[in-house]
Amino acid sequence: MSIPLFNSIASWLLKKRYHQIELFLKYPSEVQEEVLQQLISFAKDTEIGRKHDFDSILNYKTFSERVPITSYEEVEPFIERARKGEQNIFWPTNVKWFAKSSGTTNAKSKFIPVSNEALEDCHYKSSKDLLCLYLNNNENSQLFTGKSLRLGGSKELYEDNGTFFGDLSAILIDNMPFWAELSSTPSSKVSLMSEWESKLKAIIKESTEENVTSLAGVPSWMLVLLNSVIEETGKENLFQVWENLEVYFHGGVSFSPYKDQYKSLLPRKNFNYYEIYNASEGFFAIQDRNHSDELLLMLDYGIFYEFIPMDTYGSLEQRVVPLWGVEKNKNYAIIITTNAGLWRYKIGDTIRFTSTNPYRIKVTGRTKHHINVFGEELIIENAEEALKSVCKKTGSEIKDYTAGPIFMSGKEKGGHEWIIEFRKPPEDLAYFTEFLDNALKSLNSDYEAKRYNNITLMKPLVHIARENLFYDWLKLKGKLGGQHKIPRLSNKRDYIDELLHMN
Numbered sequence: 083m084s085i086p087l088f089n090s091i092a093s094w095l096l097k098k099r100y101h102q103i104e105l106f107l108k109y110p111s112e113v114q115e116e117v118l119q120q121l122i123s124f125a126k127d128t129e130i131g132r133k134h135d136f137d138s139i140l141n142y143k144t145f146s147e148r149v150p151i152t153s154y155e156e157v158e159p160f161i162e163r164a165r166k167g168e169q170n171i172f173w174p175t176n177v178k179w180f181a182k183s184s185g186t187t188n189a190k191s192k193f194i195p196v197s198n199e200a201l202e203d204c205h206y207k208s209s210k211d212l213l214c215l216y217l218n219n220n221e222n223s224q225l226f227t228g229k230s231l232r233l234g235g236s237k238e239l240y241e242d243n244g245t246f247f248g249d250l251s252a253i254l255i256d257n258m259p260f261w262a263e264l265s266s267t268p269s270s271k272v273s274l275m276s277e278w279e280s281k282l283k284a285i286i287k288e289s290t291e292e293n294v295t296s297l298a299g300v301p302s303w304m305l306v307l308l309n310s311v312i313e314e315t316g317k318e319n320l321f322q323v324w325e326n327l328e329v330y331f332h333g334g335v336s337f338s339p340y341k342d343q344y345k346s347l348l349p350r351k352n353f354n355y356y357e358i359y360n361a362s363e364g365f366f367a368i369q370d371r372n373h374s375d376e377l378l379l380m381l382d383y384g385i386f387y388e389f390i391p392m393d394t395y396g397s398l399e400q401r402v403v404p405l406w407g408v409e410k411n412k413n414y415a416i417i418i419t420t421n422a423g424l425w426r427y428k429i430g431d432t433i434r435f436t437s438t439n440p441y442r443i444k445v446t447g448r449t450k451h452h453i454n455v456f457g458e459e460l461i462i463e464n465a466e467e468a469l470k471s472v473c474k475k476t477g478s479e480i481k482d483y484t485a486g487p488i489f490m491s492g493k494e495k496g497g498h499e500w501i502i503e504f505r506k507p508p509e510d511l512a513y514f515t516e517f518l519d520n521a522l523k524s525l526n527s528d529y530e531a532k533r534y535n536n537i538t539l540m541k542p543l544v545h546i547a548r549e550n551l552f553y554d555w556l557k558l559k560g561k562l563g564g565q566h567k568i569p570r571l572s573n574k575r576d577y578i579d580e581l582l583h584m585n
Contacts, residue, residue, distance in 0.1 A: 099214045106381040107440045111406040118142060118386040121419055130160070130172045130425060142404055146388075151402065151417060151426045154192050161193055167243045173197050173423030179257075181250040181362035193247055194362040200422040201257055204383040205250075208358075208365035211380065212331060215370045216356055220328075225296055228326050229267045231289050233299030233307055239274075250362045267292045278562035282307060286314050294324040300334035301344075302482065302567070306553075308347055320347050333358035335567050336445075338466040339480045342473070343505060359445055363429050364420055367443055376442040381405075384421030389414035392432060395449065410435050413461065415449050432461065451571050455487040456496050456538050458529040460522065462570050468521035476514050479506040482552040482568050486578040488543065497540040501581050503547035515544045548585055555581055 106113040122145065126136035134148050160171050161180070169176050172195070179196040196205075217223055234251025246253070255270050268288040275281035285307060297304060308320060317323050330344065330353075337344075337357060344355070359367040359377050364385050367377035379387070387405050392413040394400045402417060416431050418424060430450060433443045447462030454460070469480055481503045488497040500518075508514040519541050523530040532538040556562050569577050 099211060100218050102382070103211065103214070110381055110441055113381045114386060114405050115142065117382065117384060118145065118419065121384065121386060121421060124421075125172070125174055125423065128170050128172055128174055128423070130423070146402065146404075146426075149426050151390075151428060152424075153428050157424070157427065158192075161195060164195060165193060165242060165245050165247070167245065171423075172425065173421075175199065177423065178245045179253050180245060180247040181253055182247045183250070183362040192362075194250075195422045195424070196250070196253055196362075197422040199384060200364065200420065201254075203421060204364050204385065205254055205360075207383060208360065208368065208380060212356065212358060212368050215368055215378075216329060216331075216354070219370075219372050220354065223328065224326060225328065226265065228293035228295035228324075229265055230296040230298055230331075231268075231285075231292075231294045232266050232273065233285070233297075233304050234273055267294065282310055286311055290315060290323060292324075293326055295326050295328055297327070297330040297332075299332065300567070301332050301337050301340045302335055304330075304332065305340055305343060308344075312347065319349055321350060327353070329354040329356055331356045331358060333360055336462065336466045338470045339473075339483075341470075343479055359443075361429060361431070363418060363424060363427065364422075366416075370442075376436045376444060379405075379441040379443055381441070386419040388417035388419075388426065389433075390417060392449075405441060408435050408438065408441075410438055413446055434463070447571070450573075451569060453485065453487055453498060453571050453573060455489065455573055456532050458526065458532045458539065460498070460526060460529055460571060464522060464525045464529070465571060467525055468518055471521045472514060472517040475517055476508040476510075477506070478504055478508040478514065481505045482547070484552075484569055484572070484577050484581065485542075486572045486575050488540075489575075495536060495538060495540045498542045499575075499578055500542055500544045501547050501551070501578060501585065502544060503549070503551055507546060511544060511546060515542055518542060518544065545582070545585065547581070551581060551585055555584060558584075 122131075122136045122139050125131045131137070139145050139148060157172070164171050164177055165180055175197055177195045177197050179201070180193040181196050183192045183194055213225070217225065234249070234255065239246045239248040239252050239256055252274055255273050258270070268285045272281065272284045272288055275284060290311065299307075311320065311323060312318075315323055320327060327348070330348070332355065337355065341355075354372060357369045357375070357377060358365070365380070365383060366385070367379045369376070370378040381387075388402050389405075389408055390400060390402050392415060395415050408414065411434060413432055413434050416429055416433060418427050418429055420427070428449070430448050432446045432449055434446050436442050436444055444463070452459065452461045465485065469483070472478075473480060483500060483502040485498055485500045488499050490496045519533070523533060529539070533541075552568050553562070556568070572578075
């Protein structure tokens with residue numbers, strides 16, 4: 083089969099899925115209620131199902147009253163039993179895969195169950211949907227005339243009592259359908275290499291010889307790879323390496339701080355950027371329009387969604403609403419019930435709905451990743467927007483950053499302390515800091531109120547990080563490459579103090 087013919091057939095098959103997507107766009111509440119009933123019915127004879135009498139749950143109201151909201155710490159005993167080979171605890175089919183995830187806040191690893199249903203009906207289905215939506219919006223795409231350069235996790239799978247654990251990307255690669263393997267680079271062997279710096283060289287060696295038409299991976303680590311490709315090849319931009327490159331599929335961290343750097347590497351106005359929102363627990367949302375910063379919540383992946391308004395999160399007044407109870411422009415923590423046996427599980431992410439017809443979202447941060455020591459409620463979305471604005475005004479470029487509190491001491495007021503590693507530093511740090519402070523005030527009224535006349539908060543303290551500070555910090559912790567992320571905001575000083583010590 084010729085490459086152009088394969089491209090045409092693959093595009094036609096993927097576009098057929100769009101009619102199913104249109105169904106949940108038209109009937110979102112009904113589709114979500116059906117997902118919930120299917121999950122309850124399928125798991126009614128599990129240990130969890132019997133405990134909560136799933137057999138008699140006929141609607142969302144009863145489900146929400148009977149099944150408690152849970153955190154990882156609360157479900158960990160069940161997961162540990164499953165990892166030792168016990169079955170039918172929280173999901174009826176055999177669960178032999180566990181995605182190891184330490185996140186950015188806890189040193190202790192989490193092991194997230196990944197069932198066959200989650201693999202097929204969520205993770206792989208979403209990959210096809212991403213292509214479907216992209217192709218539906220770009221009819222002249224030649225995506226399948228070349229390969230996708232994927233940059234996933236960097237650790238192999240480990241066996242324990244007949245079950246397997248490792249990075250989610252390692253699980254996905256190990257179970258990858260043949261069509262995905264044929265259309266991807268580097269090889270699975272290179273993708274699963276555990277040592278990041280050796281892996282980087284191997285990826286460059288393999289991928290620069292391929293006709294790469296798309297990129298897929300976390301922006302921070304993909305940027306490291308792409309800059310290394312430029313350095314290795316001596317080219318001015320990536321189109322001189324891969325002339326048919328047309329789209330970058332990205333997720334995992336905010337793209338905002340990196341966008342200008344990507345534009346300098348990919349200087350074509352018609353180049354596309356498509357964002358995704360996925361995690362070890364599932365695949366949740368996809369950008370469904372060109373040049374948009376909103377993500378379409380995918381409602382038929384075997385995941386039932388609930389939301390906690392962040393203004394009540396963790397309080398005695400905490401309330402939980404289903405999808406049909408959300409409002410636009412409010413910050414929510416996400417609760418999921420999944421086809422891998424997570425029941426009303428807090429994943430730790432926060433989102434904001436930009437539309438409820440259809441349901442489109444923006445990821446705003448993490449429930450644990452904010453600064454609220456003084457009632458300022460500073461979230462990652464505020465930080466990213468402020469930094470983007472300040473970089474534009476000062477002509478600077480940011481590589482990585484983190485921020486934490488300066489606690490009040492005696493008569494000294496509190497504040498926020500930032501460590502920023504610049505790719506292109508500002509000419510005047512004081513000027514940069516002034517703009518950052520003003521940008522945060524304009525974006526966050528609580529921050530502005532606490533900063534008024536320095537009543538509670540003093541002006542931010544900004545340090546310029548030495549080159550590769552964050553890279554060296556991650557290397558020290560064994561967290562180079564893949565899905566590992568820099569913690570952006572924290573209510574504690576742990577990260578700030580460690581980094582300052584290494585700076």
